[in-house]
Amino acid sequence: MPIPLVNSIASWFLKKRFHQIELFLKYPNEVQNELLLSLINMAKDTEIGKQYGFESITNYKTFAERIPIKNYEGWQDVIERSRRGQTNIFWPSPIKWFAKSSGTTNAKSKFIPVSSESLEDCHYAAGKDLLCMYLNNNEDSQLFTGKSLRLGGSKELYKENGTVFGDLSAILIDNMPFWAEFSSTPSSKVSLMSDWEYKMQAIVDETINENVTSLAGVPSWMLVLLNNVLETTGKQNLHDVWPNLEVYFHGGVSFTPYVDQYKKILPKNNFKYYEIYNASEGFFAIQDQNNSSELLLMLDYGIFYEFIPMNIYESSDECAIPLSEVKLNQNYAVVITTNAGLWRYKIGDTVRFTSLNPYRIKVSGRTRHHINAFGEELIIENAEDALKKVCKRTKAEIVDYTAAPIFMKGKEKGAHEWLIEFKTPPEDLNYFNELFDNALKSLNSDYEAKRYNNLTLNKPKIHIARQQLFYDWLKQNNKLGGQHKIPRLSNTRDYIDDLLSLNS
Secondary structure (H helix, E strand, O other): OOHHHHHHHHHHHHHHHHHHHHHHHHOHHHHHHHHHHHHHHHOOOOHHHHHOOHHHOOOHHHHHHHOOOEOHHHHHHHHHHHHOOOOOOOOOOOOOEEEEEOOOOOOOOEEEEEOHHHHHHHHHHHHHHHHHHHHHHOOOOOHHHOEEEEEOOOOOOEEEOOEEEEOHHHHHHHHOOHHHHHOEEOOHHHHOOOOHHHHHHHHHHHHOOOOEEEEEEOHHHHHHHHHHHHHHHOOOOHHHHOOOOOEEEEOOOOOHHHHHHHHHHOOOOOOEEEEEEEEOOEEEEEOOOOOOOOEEEOOOOOEEEEEEEOOOOOOOOOOOEEHHHOOEOOOEEEEEEEOOOOOOEEEEEEEEEEEEOOEEEEEEEEOOOEEOOOOOOEEHHHHHHHHHHHHHHHOOEEEEEEEEEEOOEOOEOEEEEEEEEEEEOOOOHHHHHHHHHHHHHHHOHHHHHHHHHHOOEOOOEEEEOOOOHHHHHHHHOOOOOOOOOOOOEOOOOHHHHHHHHHOO
8 A cells, every 4th residue: 555545544543533532631530430430331230230239330439439449369250250251240241362461570370351342442442542643743754664563472372261361462463453464573473472582583584674664562572682683684773774663662661771772773863762551451551742751641442540549558548539639740559440341450550640631641660569668668760760860870781670678687777689780880889889879869758768877778789680680580480571571679589589599
């Protein structure tokens, strides 16, 4: 199809879709409330709907009073029944697909229901919106002259009791409309290979001669792939391999630790980065502006949002608030109700709002991924902002890291222990540590208070990890590829002790 025609079709779709986006931008709370009542009405005759009296719920207040907030464990039993083929338990349409996710901290697998409605009205709709927003902001884009290099999970799909489970990316690829195959690379056959290391080379071999105009995938694994591309081709940067490459759509982990490494292999000043916020449970937010770190919360994908202030999370005072009550720059745990039958479900992520008109967010971390052993409430966002500042000052580059508390023993003070794999290590680790400690103090007043005169916390203790330590740990734990990632911060020493034992 000629490129001008493709752009005309995309422009038509964009204008049509923008009217709907403008609706939730102008009336966000009304759109969310209407969506909630629609979800309740659709599920009123399900087992869960009858249990909680959906038929008589007419407003958010009653909804919040009747239905408890739960994590995966709270829904596990009914999800398992659904996986065995039972229907109409928590959603009226049959659930055929389950996205298998081990999360980051839990070795036990989770099976997240994916309905036909969530596939079409959430995941695929978001993919179209992402392209629409990008094209709207970049009218001279040549995106459709070539292909998108997508890097998904490494697991194939498995059938069991009439249902299918696997990585969300595998489910999306398997259900992708036929025309999407023509605009993507590698082929579905290669994308769904189960052996990650074999698959990586197969992707390189299949894509280096394609006209790749965009990249899509998790930053950590995409970086591994792109370095393999440069090694195979002998080129200095990716523009020498793919001259028309113009944008990287990324999500899954924070991009902050990887920015400088990407800029080295993608040196063009006009190269674009667009962030997305999605998970097995749904697609939540999209960067809607060039050169922005804020994400527009998408309010019409069949997901109703609630938020728990992190200062009361998992306390006796825990309660959720609707979107209309959130405040700027506070840390919230995200709770969702979805068109796949998840009701008031804790997804395990934390966000903070950077704008209330429209509602824009930044992902600040995970509810389980913080260090609060001494009341310091250190979150991933603090850690990565501090590391970015210090790396810039010391010209260091980081591949990966993890951190955990050193607990008090007797009269010994506590501390934070960091294990960092550098691509380019700092010349003076003690100076790096001093700058890092000061950066954390400037970003987190609770940390600063605990560090004051070494009152509770001593200076951080930093170890340099050997090359490929984290890769080897992931491989040993069968977690290569896809959404798998290193646990950045932990309140326990399980991960760091395991990694330190491998660091020889």
